[in-house]
Amino acid sequence: MSGADPSPTTVSSPASELAVALAAMKAAQRKHGTPSFDERIRSLDRLERALLGRKTAIVAAVSRDFGSRSPHETLAGEVFVVRSAIEHAKANLGVWMEPEERDVAWVYLPARAQVIPQPLGVVGIISPWNYPVQLALSPLVSAVAAGNRVMIKPSELVPETTRMLCEIVGEAFAPDEVSVALGGPEVGEAFSRLPFDHLLFTGSTRVGKLVMRAASENLVPVTLELGGKSPAILGLDGAVRTAAERIIVGKLFSVGQTCIAPDYAMVPAPARDAFVAECMTAVARMYPTLRDNPDYSAILTEAHLARLHGLVDDARALGARVVELNPAGEAFDGTRKMAPVLVLDATEEMLVLKEEIFGPILPILTYRALDEAIAYVNDRPRPLALYYFGRSRGAIERILAETVSGGVTLNETLLHLVQDDLPFGGVGQSGMGQYHGREGFETFTKKKPVFRQGRVGARRLMHPPYGRTANGLLRLLIGK
Numbered sequence: 001m002s003g004a005d006p007s008p009t010t011v012s013s014p015a016s017e018l019a020v021a022l023a024a025m026k027a028a029q030r031k032h033g034t035p036s037f038d039e040r041i042r043s044l045d046r047l048e049r050a051l052l053g054r055k056t057a058i059v060a061a062v063s064r065d066f067g068s069r070s071p072h073e074t075l076a077g078e079v080f081v082v083r084s085a086i087e088h089a090k091a092n093l094g095v096w097m098e099p100e101e102r103d104v105a106w107v108y109l110p111a112r113a114q115v116i117p118q119p120l121g122v123v124g125i126i127s128p129w130n131y132p133v134q135l136a137l138s139p140l141v142s143a144v145a146a147g148n149r150v151m152i153k154p155s156e157l158v159p160e161t162t163r164m165l166c167e168i169v170g171e172a173f174a175p176d177e178v179s180v181a182l183g184g185p186e187v188g189e190a191f192s193r194l195p196f197d198h199l200l201f202t203g204s205t206r207v208g209k210l211v212m213r214a215a216s217e218n219l220v221p222v223t224l225e226l227g228g229k230s231p232a233i234l235g236l237d238g239a240v241r242t243a244a245e246r247i248i249v250g251k252l253f254s255v256g257q258t259c260i261a262p263d264y265a266m267v268p269a270p271a272r273d274a275f276v277a278e279c280m281t282a283v284a285r286m287y288p289t290l291r292d293n294p295d296y297s298a299i300l301t302e303a304h305l306a307r308l309h310g311l312v313d314d315a316r317a318l319g320a321r322v323v324e325l326n327p328a329g330e331a332f333d334g335t336r337k338m339a340p341v342l343v344l345d346a347t348e349e350m351l352v353l354k355e356e357i358f359g360p361i362l363p364i365l366t367y368r369a370l371d372e373a374i375a376y377v378n379d380r381p382r383p384l385a386l387y388y389f390g391r392s393r394g395a396i397e398r399i400l401a402e403t404v405s406g407g408v409t410l411n412e413t414l415l416h417l418v419q420d421d422l423p424f425g426g427v428g429q430s431g432m433g434q435y436h437g438r439e440g441f442e443t444f445t446k447k448k449p450v451f452r453q454g455r456v457g458a459r460r461l462m463h464p465p466y467g468r469t470a471n472g473l474l475r476l477l478i479g480k
Contacts, residue, residue, distance in 0.1 A: 015190035018151075021179055022194050025122045025149045028176035034119055035147045037097055041090055043144050046172040048086045051137065053171075054164055055079045058133055061160040065132070067336045068298040073254050078133035081418055085138050088420035088437060089145040096145070096441045102449075107477065110454035117445045119147030121197035124220075126188060126211065128203045129155035129300060130257045130358075135202045135225075136165055140178065142440025148198075149177050153191040156184045157300060189214065196220050198444055202259075204356075205429055223433030223443055225259070226426050227356050230383040232262035232413065233373050233399070235390020240271050242411075243389035244278035247362070248286070250387070250413025252340060255297045255360045260385040260406075262413055263357050266373050269366040276323065276342060276364065283325040283340055290339055291330040298336040299359060305336050308359040315343050315350045315363075370395055377403050381429035387413050406430050 035043070051058075058079060063069045102113040123143040127136035136152050143150045152169070154162045162182065169178050181191055192199065192214040201211045202225040215222050232250070234243045250262045267275045290296045299305040316322050326339040343363040346353050352363045367373040377386070386405040388396065396410060406426040407416040416422055425434025435443050 015193075018181055018187070018190055018194055021181070022122060022151060022196070024176050025151065025179070029119075029121050029149055037094060040093060040145055040147060043173065043177070044086050044090050044093075044141065047137070047141070047144070047168070048083060050168040050171040051079060051082055051086075051133075054168060058161070058164050061164045062132065062158070064160045065129075065158040066298050066300055068294070068296075069254070070295050070297050072295065073297060074133075077131055077254065077258075081134045082137045082141065084418070084420055085141045085436065085440075089141055089441070092438065093145055093441075096438055099450075104451075107473075108453075110456070112452040112454075114450045114452070116448045116450055117146070117442075118448050120444055120446055121148060123148045123150050123444055124191060124194060124196040124199040125150060125152045126191060126199070126201040126203065127152060127154050129157040130254065130259070132158040132161040133165065137168070139200050139202075139435055139440065142435045143200075143444045144178070146441050146444035148444050151179050151181055151191070151194075151196075153181045153183075153188055156182075156187075193217060194220075198223070200433075200435065200443075201225065208431070223435060224426070224431045225424075225433075225435075226384065226429065226431040227259040227358070228381055228383045228426070228430040229263040229353075229356055230260055230385040230387070230405070231377055232265045232387040233377075233389065234265065234267040234271065234275065235388060235392060235395050236268050236370065237392050237395070238389040240267075240274050241278045241281075243267075244275050245282040246389070246411075246413055247387070248279055248282040248340070251362050252283075252287070252296070252360055253414065255299065255338065255340075257297075257300065257358055258414070260414055260417055261358070262362070262385075262387055263383070264353070264363040264365060266365045266367055266376065269368050272344075272364060272366050276344070279342060279362070280323075280325055284327040287327065289328045289330065290326065290337060291328075291332055291335060296337065299338055300336070302336065304359070305338060308338055308357070308361060311352050311355070311357065311359075311361060312341055312343070315346060315352050318347065318350050320344060320346050320350060320352075370398060374398065374402050377405075382406070382427045384426045384430035385409070385414075385416070404428075 059071045059074045062074045097117055100115040102115060104111050104113045125136060125139050132154060136154055140150055154165055166180050169180055181187060192211045195218040199215050199220050200223040201208055205226045208224045208226045212222050212224060232247045247262050247265055287293055287296050312322055321344040323342040324339050338360055340360040343352050343361060346363045352361060382404050384406040386403060386408050388399045389411050404427055409416045417424055421437045423434040423439035424436040425431055433443060
């Protein structure tokens with residue numbers, strides 16, 4: 001990381017140093033054993049204090065990395081989400097840690113069967129640039145609640161925020177409890193090859209495949225939080241104004257640099273022009289200016305910005321109608337800001353319908369019957385999120401039953417992500433595994449089955465040498 005001085009909780013990260021850091025954590029895990037409930041609560045308390053004590057510094061650091069990032073988006077999408085996850089974990093940890101009693105068949109009575117949750121050991125977390133605090137610390141909350149030690153590899157594209165992460169981790173944890181590995185793609189590759197007890201990666205599908213391949217060398221189980229093209233569908237009975245406004249909010253939160261942002265909208269053909277008009281109205285109301293508006297964020301890098309402009313240029317060249325939503329008619333020279341864009345009449349050869357957009361571009365497709373919209377979604381890789389706007393119970397049940405996605409929000413966007421008691425994760429090309437809440441605790445836990453034999457039991461009747469008693473018992477159990 002440019003300009004960062006390694007602290008006791010950071011590893012400057014050649015492969016050999018990463019391996020040494022992991023070995024030290026595994027040794028500490030063996031030496032100290034499973035942390036108690038009280039120890040885990042204290043760890044979560046320290047993490048919360050360290051996070052909240054730097055909330056102003058986090059806002060500034062993220063904004064420096066992005067060039068401009070809405071302070072409200074950082075506080076809501078980063079600090080609040082992590083704090084909420086911590087509070088939820090503390091409130092429920094006692095229940096999650098309880099052994100679970102299981103039934104024992106009568107023939108084995110009076111034995112007992114239980115499932116006992118046990119920490120996996122040392123967990124690796126590879127976090128991305130788009131929500132650099134949330135997507136590093138939210139899985140950390142789950143892993144620490146489950147009693148694990150953790151190594152984090154943040155994105156090299158957000159050096160200022162990574163410095164904040166190092167400070168937070170350094171205040172809250174000892175070096176052999178949680179550490180941060182610093183460096184670029186070569187460090188990320190070495191990190192993904194380490195023999196962790198579990199590895200969680202958040203990022204692109206392309207890199208996710210590489211991470212999974214590297215982890216497979218050590219048979220490390222992986223959770224992949226990826227992305228894809230998440231649809232927002234306006235139902236035949238949906239309220240056009242409400243849907244347009246809420247889809248625009250979801251699309252323009254961090255200007256679309258969100259893995260669950262609505263990637264494209266599907267609207268009934270007769271409602272398309274009204275939907276476009278309502279999108280224009282919503283943008284003008286929420287963002288009357290863009291260039292110097294602190295509520296409207298920038299694109300992370302020039303390369304990302306150039307890619308987004310390339311998507312628009314490609315669509316325009318192939319015949320799409322491009323509608324720029326720039327209420328004040330501003331120029332953005334010298335900034336990394338980009339006005340929202342609607343893409344109409346898009347066709348399948350256009351990149352905006354092939355690639356995950358990850359920016360303020362919204363293709364608007366039309367359909368005439370719900371069957372058509374469902375078929376369009378199902379003919380493509382399964383999305384990380386799906387949004388549906390409408391009130392018909394029958395249509396909602398069809399959407400829920402006939403499509404497969406990582407998560408669903410009805411009549412709103414994004415909000416399933418921030419429900420602490422709902423799991424979060426993709427399916428197929430959008431990811432595998434899940435975390436958040438109890439599911440996060442369980443992702444980083446070995447649910448160990450334990451059978452406790454009683455002093456007596458029918459099982460002893462089945463020991464050799466077999467005879468009349470065993471024959472009678474088998475007839476009773478499985479018939480003649």
